[in-house]
Amino acid sequence: MTSSLPDSPDGSVPDPNPLFRLTEEQLRRRTGAKWQRHPPDVLPLWIAEMDVPLPGPVARALTEAVALGDTGYATGIGYAEAVDAFAVKRWNWPVPAERTAMVADIMTGLVELVRLVAGPGDTVVVSPPVYPPFYGFLRNAGLRVAEAPLDPAGRLDAAALAAAFRRGPAAYVLCSPHNPTGTVHTAGELAELARLAGRYGVRVIADEVHAPLVLPGARFVPYLTVPGAETAFSLVSASKAWQLAGAKAALAVAGPGAAGDLARLPEEVSHGPSHLGVIAHIAAFRHCDDWLDTLLAGLDGNRGLLAGLLAEHLPRVRCRPPEGGYLAWLDCRELELGEDPAGVFLDRGRVAVTAGRYFGTGGAGHVRLAFATPPPLLAEAVRRLGRAAGG
Known part of the structure; x- marks a missing residue:
């Protein structure tokens, strides 16, 4: 080696x-x-x-920032513009800056987005086996967690989703691609999720942090590009694809029907991202x-x-x-x-x-x-x- x-x-x-x-x-x-x-x-x-x-461009961006003492607070729309350029090129998905907000990381953003559409004691559905912090973060925020398990093939189960949604939860957390199974949800599976969510009034929040890592043989479909997903949210970050988990930053993206909800996000939430993290993530999305x-x-x-x-x-x-x-x-x-x-x-x-x-x-x-x-x-x-x- x-x-x-x-x-x-x-x-x-x-x-x-x-x-x-x-x-x-x-x-x-x-x-x-x-x-x-x-x-x-x-x-x-x-x-x-x-x-x-x-990656070299990320290391250089961080080195230059440190040399300048550029270690203040994060600001601006540079992160959103970098994600937009990357998402259009890779997935034909425009990400308008006016429908985005910087957040500290995926899980902090998830909790803040859920709070926009759910109140204390409301239920949020997940599809296990699934990323364990979903349970802890949601419960710590005063929410109940219900399950709509994946099917035996490790894919979204429409019947399980319908059964869970009929019980009146406020939101559903989509893990896309799915952690831990590595399932990449198809356009048809996501469209069925959107149909069920619309029918039962469930708001969808998609954790898409692994999206840049889809392997040969599969195709990533951004949830907000699916018909019927206009009131949903997405969370994206460079943290997984470019080994930047310790450089905290992420972006919340609202569908066109959720822009008003995102506008209610407390201003102090945008104080969470690290400025060095934002610099690193911009370099990753733009140059890597x-x-x-x-x-x-x-x-x-x-x-x-x-x-x-x-x-x-x-x-x-x-x-x-x-x-x-x-x-x-x-x-x-x-x-x-x-x-x-x-x-x-x-x-x-x-x-x-x-x-x-x-x-x-x-x-x-x-x-x-x-x-x-x-x-x-x-x-x-x-x-x-x-x-x-x-x-």
Whole structure:
């Protein structure tokens, strides 16, 4: 594995596959949660982070800002304009700045948008297995959480949605692409969701943070482009696709029928984004298309590598190849490791993955594995999982 660093400041060195850029030794020097939560003999594939260096344009934008002392408060519509340019180019989705608002991050934005359309004690529906913080953040905001589980194929279940919506919830949180399954919802599935939401008066808020990471073979459809989604909201960010979770910033986008609601967003919410985060995210959306395309090719390669490794070392584990993102949802029930195979994998194999039970109904006996890591580390991790399972 090569041991190179991010692009030179003058941009003279092109980015190769980001997943081949860093060694385990370099990664263990990182001070964030992924590489510091567990002891140094553990391979961490648990949190939704990538083991890649920053794209050159992002690193340069941050370096220039620090050199200038440009570390004040975030302002302006530069973030919205950058997202608009990217979304038009990638998905034919215009994002008018007047229907946007900067927020600190996806989850902060989600809570603030839900508060625009729901009151204390109201119900918000999610589709498990789904990103665990949805439950915690919504409940902490004084809301009830109901479930409309995915179908056995890991896709939106129209019957389950209809049953949940008939009970009169205020809102539905769409995870698109879906975390942890990697499902990329089709235009038809999203249109049916919009139809049901309109019929029952449910407001939809789409977490689309993984949208730039849709892999070959699938196509991302922005929810706000679907007929009937005019009163919905979307949340987008560069945090996942360009490894910027620690550089806080995100954008809330309102459909044309929700612009009035977004205008009621408290002014102080816009104080949350980090100015350095906004600078980094603008650089990512505006100047890092080539880097992203190279990354996607690398993630596609890792997706195939993981499938082969599972077949060799964990043949009783079932995993549908994810259509988007870098998260694999592993059904470990045939291994007979109990409801918490993640604990067994950590104790016996020294590999950290995320326990499925945190993802709501349908999660027990599963684990989520983040495969955005150098291929040699991915291979070693799956070999360890196989030994831990007695394979």
